Amino acid sequence: MRSETEAEAAAMHVQGGDSSEGRPTVGDAAARLAQDTAQxxxxEILAVQSELRAALRRIGAGGAMLGAAGGFGVLALWSAHETALRALESKLPGPRAPALLGCAYAAGAVALxxxxxxxxxTGxxxxxEAFDEEDRSVADGPGISGRDGGPG
Incomplete structure (x- = not known):
């Protein structure tokens, strides 16, 4: 059976702490800390990558659905245009119906x-103004014109 000191020295050696006295050195502790931090x-990088991939898959599916919705929206507008054109053609002779619709669309485009x-x-x-205010607060230093309104 080993003595208590030999068992402690063996445990330190397994943990990477092999020194002349059997105790870990500061260098050993720093190396272990660096290794643990890197791990x-x-x-964390792998976890973030995994979350990012999942988010991108959801965004990609949402983008495809949004594109399809836009396509259906264009078809709905085209259908509404054709309906309005046919209704106006029964009231206005010749090219006046398409001209009236064109003017209405142009007026809407100008207004929007x-x-x-x-x-x-405005934006x-x-x-x-927000950037100017931030520049002033940075130039004045902390506590002089902070966002919290307190005295610094």
Whole structure:
């Protein structure tokens, strides 16, 4: 049977702590910590990759469904256009029905384009103001004009 010191030395040797006194050195502990950290990082990277693959599969399926929905939407608009054109052709002679529909579509496009332009401009202004405010708070330093409103 081994003595207690020999058993402790053998255990330290198995754990990578072989020194002249039978005790682990700081270098051994640092090496073990580095090894454990690298193993943990590899494990976390693999977990993130797995989650990312699953999310991308869901996004891919959602994107395909969204594309199909867009296709069906175009077909529905085309059907509505044809219905409106046929209804107008019975009331307006010749090329007036398609011209009227074209003008209505153009007016809708102009109105939506103007509204979109205004929204984009507002968004750009708000973003620029937020960046300016952030630049001022960074330039002033912490605690002078923080977001929490407290004195620093």
């Amino acid at each position: 943990l990082v590899r494990h 384009g103007a509204a979109a332009r205004d929204r984009v401009r 750009v202004q708000v973003s620029a």
